[in-house]
Amino acid sequence: MAxxxxxRTIAAGIGDIWGVLADFGSINSWAENVDHSCILFSGPDEGPVGTARRVQVKRDTIVERITEFDPPHVLAYDIEGLG
Incomplete structure (x- = not known):
């Protein structure tokens, strides 16, 4: 696994940026190459870690699963389906 x-440096406040990134199912609202995204399921006890989303880019579909979530500084996830 790689x-x-x-x-990236973004000219906005950390709260504004975190609000966008933490809305994990809505990557298609700001990532120009993403055609569709949706939450597949939430993590244990509805927490963010373990939450998975499906991301559609043209004919390709990947699944991203949150592995670390420490607001407002860390959002880490694994990607399945690349290759």
Whole structure:
């Protein structure tokens, strides 16, 4: 398994950015290449860790599952279906 880390600088407050990123099922509202996204299921006890979303990009579908969630600084997830 490969580890990918991406860092970006965005001219907005951390609360504004976190509000967008933490809305895990709505990546299609801000990621231009994503055609559709939805939550498949929530983590244990409705917590964020373990929550999975399906992401559709053209004919490709991937599943992303939250592995670490520490507001407002860390949102980490695994990606299944690349290849």
């Amino acid at each position: 580890d990918i880390h991406r860092t």
